Amino acid sequence: MKIYTPPTIVRYFLRLTLTALFAVSFGLTQPARAATDSRPQKGGIKIELSQKGVYRITGSDVSAAGVNPASIDPASLRLFHGNSEIRITVASAVDGVFDPTDAITFYAPGIDTRYTGTDVYWLYWGTAVSGRRTLPANGAITGDSPLISASGETLDVEENHTLWSDTPDAPDADYWFWEKLSAPQTTRLTFDVPSPANSSGDAVLSVYFQGRSGGSHHTVITLNDRVIGDEIWTGALAHFQTMAISQTDLKAASNQLTIDSGTAGSVIYLNRIEIDYLKNLTAKSNALIFGIHQSEKVQVSLSNFSRENISVLDVTDPVNVSLLSGINVQTINSTFKATFQHTGGEKTYAAFTADAVKTPDRITYKKPVDLKNPANRSDYILISDETFMPALEKLCELRRRQGMQVKTAAMEDVYDAFSFGFFDPAAVQAFLKHASENWQPPAPQYVLLAGDSNLDYRNYFETKKQNIVPVYLNHTQELGLTPSDNWFVSFDENSPVPGMNIGRIPGADTEEVAAIVNKIIRYETTEADFSNRVLLVADDDDTAFEDLNDLLASHLPFDIFADKIYARLYADLDEVTTNIKASIDGGELITNFVGHGDVTRWGAEPAGGGDFIIAPEDVKDLTNKDRLTFIVALNCLNGYFSQSFNYSLAEEWVMAPDKGAVACIAPSGLSHSQEHELFSTAVFENIFQKKENRLGDICTQSKIDAYYSGASDKVLISLNLIGDPATRLAVYRNSADQVTAHWITASAGSGGKISPSGETPAFDGSSQTFTITPADGYAVADVSVDGASQGAVTAYTFNAINKNHTISAAFKVKSGGGGGGGGGGCFISTLQ
Incomplete structure (x- = not known):
């Protein structure tokens, strides 16, 4: 009898929760999905970044992405984020050419969703519409007004190490948590508070929990060895415990927060902590992003810059950024400070010097994607990573030989066209719905998703399992988070009934996917x-x-x-x-x-x-x-x-x-x-x-x-x-529908490899090329096809295939640095 004891992780996948209200407050707002798309429908540069801040892209960056910057009129440069064109600063000579040293500068507020922390922007040029530019704003000090050097700040401290699939309201709510606490368990967290002001005023500390057990919970919270909160609450509900503290209770580094989970039998999750405090307006590495909340006019003083060229942007509306002029810059000891006038209201600013401007993580030129082309027609859609497509081509050919029209869609192209480039499973649904409703009839019938998926979209578990084609986590009453491919083809939001036939095959790499493809082909072409x-x-x-x-x-x-x-x-x-x-x-x-x-x-x-x-x-x-x-x-x-x-x-x-x-x-x-x-x-x-x-x-x-x-x-x-x-x-x-396939068995001895290796299907009348590659220090000794020597060739192609074949490669150690021996050219043969 086989007895199995599951690892502790075996039920990690069971359900999620938090109310929609908390989802918003926890920063889980989703990237825009391309219901409408105002971007120019042409090729452009895709810009990916993972931090908020001010960014610069130069003509040299554009050139590295594969675009000749000399072909770009700087006046036509347009930058899009989601469906919105944002204002940018273009530093360029007046010669009408975007030179290698020319640059655009823009502000990115960052993104933090359950799916991704990577933000995406799109740069276009050459349209009839001129680009939107950063607005001017007056930051000069006029008249008397109070001077402030500190402002209110909200600090979020959060780590995600476990999930509860059974959280109510999943997957719309935050279902990742810092720690699970089973009473009478106590946990201690350490966190820093950047630049707390020396003030006797109040601060506020909030701890966000999620109840798991349904009874009473008793949470006692201690900050730096002083009890600041003692609260009883009930239920498997999201709950936050808010405590007023003194600003002096906070330290710049190594604050200790202890949470005692109290009541025996209570099970809760710690989600995150939030601190509202007064923060000194001091730059770090010559950059500072901050909010000013005074309704009246005040003078704002910023300090700790090591350079004099300080710029300040009003980024309250990230789409319509303005650059403040009239900034007063002064030298204080060996540093610089900047003072400007805030005219009143809730505003967010970004101050920086030139050396603090960031470079995007990735800049790529992307050709136009034709997935929205209404002239498309397909019976069978295959979605996978672009690098997997060669391994899937034989399966596509099988379907074509069965009379189907096949359309392949690279996953990144689906994101680019249907979620503005953001990683978002909704892009798959939007694509398939578009194809069903807008492509030439009859609508596609079959959809194959090829490649691994992972419910841990952000890789918090650090398993490195990829979302080659993402999973959508639906909600079922008994389980909570439930993977569902049906959602991708349920086009009526009021009905779960699918509009296409969908399936998926797993695979972490091309070899695993190719092995599944070979199984399908053998199964379908064998009596x-x-x-x-x-x-x-x-x-x-x-x-x-x-x-x-x-x-x-x-x-x-x-x-x-x-x-x-x-x-x-x-x-x-x-x-x-x-x-x-x-x-x-x-x-x-x-x-x-x-x-x-x-x-x-x-x-x-x-x-x-x-x-x-x-x-x-x-x-x-x-x-x-x-x-x-x-x-x-x-x-x-x-x-x-x-x-x-x-x-x-x-x-x-x-x-x-x-x-x-x-x-x-x-x-x-x-x-x-x-x-x-x-x-x-x-x-x-x-x-x-x-x-x-x-x-x-x-x-x-x-x-x-x-x-x-x-x-x-x-x-x-x-x-x-x-x-x-x-x-x-x-x-x-x-x-x-019957298709004939033959099999070519390829093998290689020590000292090199043959590709593809193992058994490779080849359809009747088709061709198949094999590449022979010696390892370092080796040369091809001989290639044998169906037992007959073909010499020391490095490639061999079977043409007009109508039976099974074998091909094997042998290698030898190079002698005296004399090269590969026997020739290295490509020998093409047709075998009947």
Whole structure:
């Protein structure tokens, strides 16, 4: 019997919360989405940055991005942030040319959303509209007015180390937290307060919590060994505890804040702390961003600049920035101070010297994206990272040979066109909705998302798992945060019913994606000898699991046979596992599991622990290369594909090279048997009665059938297809869709490599090139094709392919620095 003890992280993904009010106050405002787009629809420079401040881009920067600055008229330069053109300063000679030393300067307020901390700007030129320029403003001191050298500041101190998926109101609220506190736990935080003014006035310290347990909470807060707050509150709700303190209680460095979580049985999360205090207006590294809140006219004194060329911008409205003139600059000892007049009202200013101006993190020229072109027409859309596209090209070619029009969309292009370049999953939905409603009819039917996703958008867990195609986290009542690809194709905001067939394949790199592509191609181009068998597996603790499988068996036609493995009938679960693997290796059209599950296992309870039947290591044991199955997982959580630390079992089935499953449909949330019955019955009816065989059509229609038969919207939201929705199941195939593929097996000896390596599919009549690359100190000795020597070539192309082939490369140590031996040119051969 296999016993599994889950790691403490196994339930980290369970739900989120905070009210919309707190979401705003916590700085979780979202980047604008491109419902309307005022940007010039042409090529431009994409500017990415991760800090707020004043930025400069020079003609040399533009040149490094691949644009000749001499082709730019400085008067035509326009800078956009989201849908707004912002005012910029252009420092250029009057020759009408943007020279290498010319520059534009602009203010960026920064961005901080649940998705990203990277802000995006777009620079355009050459349009008929002149660019907007920084406005002038008078900062000269006139008349008598009070002088201030300090102003109110709000300091946010926050770290994100854990999440609670079960937070109410997720995912709209902040669901990342600093620390989980289980009473009577005490925690101590250390934080700095930049430049606190020497004042006897009041300051305010607020601590933001999230209740997890539903009862009473008692939080006692101590600052620098003095109790400043003692409060009782209740419920699994967002709560903030605000305390008035003296300005003198704050130190510039190493303040100690202690939180005692008090009441036994209480469980809360610490979210962040906020300090409202009086801050000295002293520059750091010759820059200072600050607010002035006086309603009346005052003189503002700024200090601690090491240079004299001090500029002050009014950045209250970041779109309409103005530059203050008449600044009074004086020398104080070895530093400089600036004084200007604030005319009244709530305003934000940025003061800086030239050496404090920042350079963007990334400056890239981007060609126009044609994803909004109404002339586009496609049956099949593939979205992935641009670097993954070569590994996906064979899959696209398979679809084309089946008569589909294919459109590939690089993920960055989708962001650029539909969320102004911001990382935002909503861009995917906006793109697909646009394609459905605006491209040439008929609308696209199939969407494949290719590449890993990660619910940790900001990489707080530091796992480095990428969001190659992002996940959208929906909300379900039982689980909270629930990954849902269905959301991307639900175009009516009032309905979860999908408008396209969608699926995704995982993969961290091109090799993993290519391995899945090869599995799909082999599956679809090979005549199946196992299409008359279906495996029905039931968990061991509820006869209802068996009853559902028996019901599904009754939907099979006379020529389709059911193999049943019911764990309750076995004394040892190891024998169940062995028999499941043997059945799949022998060939099963569909493998249907009914029972319990967690993210990575069959048979385990969602809470973790206990016995299990199948885990990722069992998938790795399979040998069913030519007999891939289609997995239908009627359990909980197997389809939770966006974990930060591992892959879900649904993904493991599909990612296993040359084995496992061609696709898997599984829930990313908690499920109910009644909904499983409605969905799985529809699956079997759509396949075996209606003879539908494209997986996307089967799964999407079955979800819709279940939904309209009484299942909740979870059946639409949480059932995710891991696999290509256009894959043809190995039964009831249309001969008109049949495509012939051949396989070329490539290998290399020590001392170099051949690319691509392993088995590579090649469609009938196509070409395939292999590149042979020796390692340092080695040369190509020989390349053999189908056992015949081709000499020491460094590339070989098969043309008009109509059968399987082999190619192997051998290498030798270079002798006496004499080069590669045997020639290094490209030898092209046509093999029939």
